[in-house]
Amino acid sequence: MxxxxxxxxxxxxxxxAQSAHSETLRLLTWGGYAPDEVIAKFEEETGxxxxxxxxxxxxxxxxxRATNGGGFDLAQPSQDRIASAQEEFGIYKPIDMSKVQAxxxxxxxxxxxxxxxxxxxxxxxxxxxxxxxxxVVNTAEAGDIKDYADxxxxxxxxxxxxxxxxxxxxxFAYSMxxxxxxxxxxxxxxxxxxxxxxxxxxxxKPNVKTYWEGGDEIKNLLRSGEVVASMAWDTGGWxxxxxxxxxxxxxxxxxxxxxxxxxxxxxxxxxxxxxxDWINFVMRPEVAAMITNTAGNFTAAVDGDAGVNADLKARxxxxxxxxxxxxxxxxxxxxxxxETLEGATLDRVNAAN
Amino acid sequence: xxxxxxxxxxxxLLAPLLLWLVLLIILPHIGLFVVSxxxxxxxxxxxxGLGNYAAFFTExxxxxxxxRTAIMSILATGxxxxxxxxxxxxxxxxxxxxxxxxxxxxxxxxxxVSELVRTYGWMILLRESGVFSSFLQYVGLASxxxxxxxxxxxxxxxxxxTSILFMVVPLVTTxxxxxxxxxxxxxxxxGSSFSILREIVIPHAMPGIVSGCIVVFMLSLGNYLxxxxxGGKDSLWFTGMIYTQFITRFNWELGSAFGFLLLALSSVLVxxxxxxxxxxxxxxxxx
Numbered sequence: 001m002x003x004x005x006x007x008x009x010x011x012x013x014x015x016x017a018q019s020a021h022s023e024t025l026r027l028l029t030w031g032g033y034a035p036d037e038v039i040a041k042f043e044e045e046t047g048x049x050x051x052x053x054x055x056x057x058x059x060x061x062x063x064x065r066a067t068n069g070g071g072f073d074l075a076q077p078s079q080d081r082i083a084s085a086q087e088e089f090g091i092y093k094p095i096d097m098s099k100v101q102a103x104x105x106x107x108x109x110x111x112x113x114x115x116x117x118x119x120x121x122x123x124x125x126x127x128x129x130x131x132x133x134x135x136v137v138n139t140a141e142a143g144d145i146k147d148y149a150d151x152x153x154x155x156x157x158x159x160x161x162x163x164x165x166x167x168x169x170x171x172f173a174y175s176m177x178x179x180x181x182x183x184x185x186x187x188x189x190x191x192x193x194x195x196x197x198x199x200x201x202x203x204x205k206p207n208v209k210t211y212w213e214g215g216d217e218i219k220n221l222l223r224s225g226e227v228v229a230s231m232a233w234d235t236g237g238w239x240x241x242x243x244x245x246x247x248x249x250x251x252x253x254x255x256x257x258x259x260x261x262x263x264x265x266x267x268x269x270x271x272x273x274x275x276x277d278w279i280n281f282v283m284r285p286e287v288a289a290m291i292t293n294t295a296g297n298f299t300a301a302v303d304g305d306a307g308v309n310a311d312l313k314a315r316x317x318x319x320x321x322x323x324x325x326x327x328x329x330x331x332x333x334x335x336x337x338x339e340t341l342e343g344a345t346l347d348r349v350n351a352a353n
Numbered sequence: 354x355x356x357x358x359x360x361x362x363x364x365x366l367l368a369p370l371l372l373w374l375v376l377l378i379i380l381p382h383i384g385l386f387v388v389s390x391x392x393x394x395x396x397x398x399x400x401x402g403l404g405n406y407a408a409f410f411t412e413x414x415x416x417x418x419x420x421r422t423a424i425m426s427i428l429a430t431g432x433x434x435x436x437x438x439x440x441x442x443x444x445x446x447x448x449x450x451x452x453x454x455x456x457x458x459x460x461x462x463x464x465x466v467s468e469l470v471r472t473y474g475w476m477i478l479l480r481e482s483g484v485f486s487s488f489l490q491y492v493g494l495a496s497x498x499x500x501x502x503x504x505x506x507x508x509x510x511x512x513x514x515t516s517i518l519f520m521v522v523p524l525v526t527t528x529x530x531x532x533x534x535x536x537x538x539x540x541x542x543x544g545s546s547f548s549i550l551r552e553i554v555i556p557h558a559m560p561g562i563v564s565g566c567i568v569v570f571m572l573s574l575g576n577y578l579x580x581x582x583x584g585g586k587d588s589l590w591f592t593g594m595i596y597t598q599f600i601t602r603f604n605w606e607l608g609s610a611f612g613f614l615l616l617a618l619s620s621v622l623v624x625x626x627x628x629x630x631x632x633x634x635x636x637x638x639x640x
Binding site: 088348 | 396397414417418480481482498500502503581585586587589597599600601602603604605
């Protein structure tokens, strides 16, 4: 009896001792960005525990808005969605650069993300994973599809799918020879572009089989052959390419749309130290490579591509030559209020017959 | 002393219900209402006004979507009643004992898995490369793949399937309480099957029909998963619209107004339905 009492005291002290250094990191991220092996390694090394919630851009912001920036300690929205969300809802807190090992990051990406995620003189975002949206095409059946607007071609009628979301508007605008990013600051000009895209998408509607909602849905549609050309993420195309060599990601002639997913600290996060530990851990080249191998996208880590498997590199090079890389249209920060205009346009396209 | 004790007991028993009502229903609705009457005028600036409600009536897209949702839900309720009534009648009147239990159980088994799984089941059956399409091609009725998913008929199938149990259960209960001798008396007096159904069975089952219809209508109107997954590019559903406003448009104000309008308009529809069928809410739900 006495022995058990003593041993339970020892165990209790051990727990207290450990909890002084270790925290629970509640991570709000995308599927694939926090693979189990990385979490296991991190927990072993630092003693922190990691709880992962997977989500997407809009849901991340909606979740944090609902709690005024609480409930999570680290989130990973895209870099164009930080400044406006901070302006509107105040859901993030500034990054303390003294706690970040800046030399782990590719300098150009670090500074670009800092510039895009600055609000009121404070930096809110650090770059993590980047990738593009463009076309995923079954080249055997729809080899002529080279640009977003080609999805409206009669040859692929009924076998096309894209999302009814903002990337579709942007992609089609570029493909129609317009420059939506340049018009971000000018509401009237942007509305003019949206109206032209709306007409195009309405006209294109009979070609569409369905508007996809989730990554698994579009992969299923392409894999089963029900859809032969779609607008989707590069990784989806490369994953399908592993199963069916005919299907791959094609960088559109008008330019693939480039995004960078970031690290941000929610305003009421409780485990900042664990969050900075996680950032510094996953940006190490060997860990970054592990994440690239599961998520399929490359990271902003210096030398992070060294340990990436050869197949993925080959697929990446197959889709992007140097000119296609130079032609990537990187999302600038979305000004607050722009989504309302886009929303109305998307609603009208959805309702059109 | 004993009076006090019984009073205390009464309040203790009432407490869970009150907590449920106040914390989970009344308070959130007050919050929702407050959000719905605030209009956004600038970044982090809001004014009190009814602009969000006005948007519903002035933008044709919104009220058309609501009307579409309501009409399709009424249609789904009608179809569920037509399909559910014979099933319920068979279970309640034409079977006894073990068979009855087995049949009732068979109606319930599909509901042991989640709605998501059931809906994916329908997607596997209906899609272009799915079971029905392959079967039609195999027996030679179709020359190429047939797409049966992504249209309103698919939504209807899904809605009827997900809600039929909620029609069958109240119908079985009310039909069970109908004395067989009344039906026999009807036949003895020379009634035909149809006139007995019309004069005896349906009037007796009316409370069950109405309560089943209310539940099915509300379930269909508030359904999110089935219309989103089975519906196509033209298939707008009002709950999907509320989700879009809240999540992708960051427009909680309009979303809240939509939520309130859904509550109010569906209550009006149920009220009209009760008046038309000359039933009272307490008469149908209080059984």
